Amino acid sequence: MLEINDLHVAVGGKEILKGLSLSIAAGEVHAIMGPNGSGKSTLSYVLAGREGYEITSGSILYRGVDLASMAPEERAAKGVFLAMQYPVEIPGVTTMNFLKTALNAQRRARGEKDIDALGVLRLVREKAKALHISEEMLKRALNVGFSGGEKKRLEILQMALLEPALAILDETDSGLDIDALKVVADGVNALRSPERAVLVITHYQRLLNYIVPDRVHVLYSGRIIKEGGKELAHELEAKGYAEIIKAAA
Amino acid sequence: MSALALPNRRVEDWKYSDLRNAIDTDAVESAGTASWTVSLSGAVEQTAWPEIMPRGVHGDMGALAAARAQTGLFLRVGKGERGTAHLSLSQDGHGRVLIIVEDGAALILRETAAPDGFANIAFDVVLGKGARLEHVRQTERNDAVRIGDYSLRLAQSATYRAHFADFGAKLSRTELHIALEGEGAQAHLSGVSVLDNGGHADVTTRVVHAIGNTQSTQLFKIIAGGKSRGVYQGKVSVAEGANGTDSRQTAKGLLLGERAEIDLKPELEILADDVKCAHGAAIGDLDPESLFYLRSRGVSESEARALLMRAFLEDAVAEIADEAIRTEVWSQVEAHLQRVSA
Numbered sequence A: 001m002l003e004i005n006d007l008h009v010a011v012g013g014k015e016i017l018k019g020l021s022l023s024i025a026a027g028e029v030h031a032i033m034g035p036n037g038s039g040k041s042t043l044s045y046v047l048a049g050r051e052g053y054e055i056t057s058g059s060i061l062y063r064g065v066d067l068a069s070m071a072p073e074e075r076a077a078k079g080v081f082l083a084m085q086y087p088v089e090i091p092g093v094t095t096m097n098f099l100k101t102a103l104n105a106q107r108r109a110r111g112e113k114d115i116d117a118l119g120v121l122r123l124v125r126e127k128a129k130a131l132h133i134s135e136e137m138l139k140r141a142l143n144v145g146f147s148g149g150e151k152k153r154l155e156i157l158q159m160a161l162l163e164p165a166l167a168i169l170d171e172t173d174s175g176l177d178i179d180a181l182k183v184v185a186d187g188v189n190a191l192r193s194p195e196r197a198v199l200v201i202t203h204y205q206r207l208l209n210y211i212v213p214d215r216v217h218v219l220y221s222g223r224i225i226k227e228g229g230k231e232l233a234h235e236l237e238a239k240g241y242a243e244i245i246k247a248a249a
Numbered sequence B: 001m002s003a004l005a006l007p008n009r010r011v012e013d014w015k016y017s018d019l020r021n022a023i024d025t026d027a028v029e030s031a032g033t034a035s036w037t038v039s040l041s042g043a044v045e046q047t048a049w050p051e052i053m054p055r056g057v058h059g060d061m062g063a064l065a066a067a068r069a070q071t072g073l074f075l076r077v078g079k080g081e082r083g084t085a086h087l088s089l090s091q092d093g094h095g096r097v098l099i100i101v102e103d104g105a106a107l108i109l110r111e112t113a114a115p116d117g118f119a120n121i122a123f124d125v126v127l128g129k130g131a132r133l134e135h136v137r138q139t140e141r142n143d144a145v146r147i148g149d150y151s152l153r154l155a156q157s158a159t160y161r162a163h164f165a166d167f168g169a170k171l172s173r174t175e176l177h178i179a180l181e182g183e184g185a186q187a188h189l190s191g192v193s194v195l196d197n198g199g200h201a202d203v204t205t206r207v208v209h210a211i212g213n214t215q216s217t218q219l220f221k222i223i224a225g226g227k228s229r230g231v232y233q234g235k236v237s238v239a240e241g242a243n244g245t246d247s248r249q250t251a252k253g254l255l256l257g258e259r260a261e262i263d264l265k266p267e268l269e270i271l272a273d274d275v276k277c278a279h280g281a282a283i284g285d286l287d288p289e290s291l292f293y294l295r296s297r298g299v300s301e302s303e304a305r306a307l308l309m310r311a312f313l314e315d316a317v318a319e320i321a322d323e324a325i326r327t328e329v330w331s332q333v334e335a336h337l338q339r340v341s342a
Helices: A040-048 A072-077 A095-109 A117-130 A135-139 A148-162 A178-191 A231-239 A241-248 B025-030 B060-068 B288-295 B301-317 B323-341
Strands: A002-011 A014-024 A029-033 A053-062 A080-083 A090-094 A166-170 A197-202 A215-220 A223-228 B035-042 B044-047 B073-077 B082-091 B093-101 B106-113 B118-127 B132-139 B145-154 B159-166 B171-180 B186-195 B200-209 B215-224 B229-238 B245-255 B261-270 B275-284
Touching: A002 A040, A014 A029, A014 A040, A014 A053, A014 A215, A014 A223, A029 A231, A040 A053, A040 A072, A040 A080, A040 A166, A040 A197, A072 A080, A072 A095, A072 B288, A080 A148, A090 A095, A090 B288, A090 B301, A095 A117, A095 A135, A095 A148, A095 B288, A095 B301, A117 A135, A117 A148, A117 A178, A148 A178, A166 A178, A178 A197, A215 A231, A215 A241, A223 A231, A223 A241, A231 A241, B025 B118, B035 B044, B035 B073, B035 B093, B044 B082, B060 B093, B060 B118, B060 B145, B060 B171, B073 B082, B073 B106, B082 B093, B093 B106, B093 B132, B118 B132, B118 B159, B132 B323, B145 B159, B145 B186, B159 B171, B159 B200, B159 B301, B159 B323, B171 B186, B171 B215, B186 B200, B186 B229, B186 B301, B186 B323, B200 B215, B200 B245, B215 B229, B215 B261, B215 B301, B229 B245, B229 B275, B245 B261, B245 B301, B261 B275, B288 B301, B301 B323
Parallel strands: A029 A197, A029 A215, A080 A166, A166 A197, B073 B093, B082 B106, B093 B118, B106 B132, B118 B145, B132 B159, B145 B171, B159 B186, B171 B200, B186 B215, B200 B229, B215 B245, B229 B261, B245 B275
Antiparallel strands: A002 A014, A002 A053, A215 A223, B035 B082, B044 B073
């Protein structure tokens, strides 16, 4: 599904990713773990197509197509979703209206018909319930005045609604208490299927107790320095990053 | 004022709206008398122009209109009555309108304007004790040179709510002189200007808190694309001893055209001690983080921009109390946002 090959990315002229390679097949859940400043967020933004992240060499293939040549909205319509670490607050746009706009924009891009307001409402209600998102929250302006946990749950609601083929979760666990973490993990696990892939980007192993990955990659200084199965996450938690970085050096 | 000396950019009050540059003095001199298509419902009377006019403060052009048009349109809502009036300017020229809403009465006033020549109208509005006026002015995008100069006087506990939706003209100037003369009087002013290439819209408000325990709010949003110019000048004066005055003003601009210009000029003059006055003005561009967030969810760039522009205007349009008028203003706004984005 996703093939990243020797990827180099610069931000503001400074190289952040320095030869990152990663391969994720459909049906798999991968985790990228790394200390602060290792390039985790840069990877998530470059996959979603944010401006200012310049690919200086290497390639990203998504379902065999060059991802970098697509606009962010094209990537989304083709099934790439990034749950952001810092969801943006947009006053003046209600959450419900935003969800409807996003859902129908993607449907239109795929040549499907719009779902009417009532249909979207029904769909959103059903998914929101499982994520403990209230009707009142959906009426409020997008992310405005939401707590950290509410913002993260709303990211997962968007994912559940848009049903992406490749979901990337950027530090979705940060700022969540244990109950919210379980709710979020259930949301992600509900999406797991043989046709879909998930990339969980995190600093801590905690979330991976609930979203159990097939592969774990350690990112440090813009490169993957170690890979393994789910036990690698536990090893990291026990020993800390320093030891693994030292061993890889 | 000599008719030969039209306000121009060297006059502080008209710095951003150079009338002399927009129209020939001759055209102003020779302009005829304006008229309206009037539709009334409820207890609104249209009667003969009175012999004695209430005193009111006008700007230079309002004074000129009053001097040129000896009479005009006079609407009155009697004590405790209520009604609605829709005025649609049908003939250009100098004109006068007098509106009296008596004690405890309520009027919904809607104004639309279609002609694209020169229109210069002086409005005198008097609100009695506890009277209420909901006013919405919507203008079409055209090449008109139009000036609306409003003088309003509010008695005790009277309420004036006004919204000005302006989509630009060769020169469009809306000027309000509001006097809060009785305790508990309040004026809530809002407006949106959505300007595409060649458009100009200037809203200038002067609110005088003549007595204590009066309230005023001003919320104005301007979107300027292409080569256009949007102006908001808002002055709030609190008279000596007018304690308990509460005034809030917000003006924001979204500058989308490289050759567009937005001028925001808030001004406060406070001669009392115990007052709450806050004002803020800011001009910016669409937030790139918000744009990326929407696009990353599949919303096209143009749709994301339109959504953010609509969001920018949201709270100002929401100030329109009448739902039917609000819906209509929204559809007008949306049509013009497309012109701005195009």
